[in-house]
Amino acid sequence: MEVIIATVILSFVMISMIKIKSENIFSLERMNKSKKLNDFVTASVEMNSSKVKDRNTNLFLSDMFTFKNDEIRRKFKSIKIKVKDERIDTKKISQDSTSFEINTYSTSHSINDDIKKKIYTFKIEL
Numbered sequence: 028m029e030v031i032i033a034t035v036i037l038s039f040v041m042i043s044m045i046k047i048k049s050e051n052i053f054s055l056e057r058m059n060k061s062k063k064l065n066d067f068v069t070a071s072v073e074m075n076s077s078k079v080k081d082r083n084t085n086l087f088l089s090d091m092f093t094f095k096n097d098e099i100r101r102k103f104k105s106i107k108i109k110v111k112d113e114r115i116d117t118k119k120i121s122q123d124s125t126s127f128e129i130n131t132y133s134t135s136h137s138i139n140d141d142i143k144k145k146i147y148t149f150k151i152e153l
Contacts, residue, residue, distance in 0.1 A: 064142040071108045071136055072146065082112040082134065109137045115147075128152045 071086050089104040116131040130150045137143040 061142065064138050065144075067106055067138060068108065068136045068142060068144050071110070072144075082110055085109055106138065109135075111135050126153075 067088060070088065071091065086108045087104060088106045088108070089100055092103065094100045094103070111134070113133045113135075114130060115133050116129075118129045120127055120129065128151070130152065132148050132150070134146045134148065135143060136146070
C-alpha cells in the first residue's frame with residue numbers, strides 16, 4: 028500500500044516538474060524573441076535618423092545594412108519596420124526681440140504588432 032502511495036506522489040511531482048520546465052522554456056523563447064525585435068528597432072532608430080528623409084515610411088533592414096552573408100541578408104529582408112512621425116505640440120515663445128518655436132514630435136517604430144516603440148524628440152527653431 029505504501030509503495031502505491033509513494034509511486035503516485037512521485038508521479039505527481041515528476042509531472043509538475045515537467046510542466047514547470049516547459050513553461051520556463053516558453054517564457055525564455057518569448058523573451059529572446061522580444062529582445063531580438065528590440066535590437067532591430069534600435070538599429071532602425073539609429074539608421075533612420077541619418078539616412079531617411081521621409082520618416083513616415085516602411086523600412087527594411089536589408090536596405091539599411093549591407094551583408095556579404097546571404098543567410099543574414101535573407102533574414103533581414105523579411106523584417107519590415109513601420110516608422111511614423113507625428114507632431115504633438117508646438118509652442119511659440121517670444122521675449123523682447125527674440126522669438127523661437129519649440130516643436131515636439133513622437134516617432135513610433137513598430138514591427139508587425141509584436142513590438143512598438145515610441146521616441147519623443149523636440150526641435151527648437153529660431
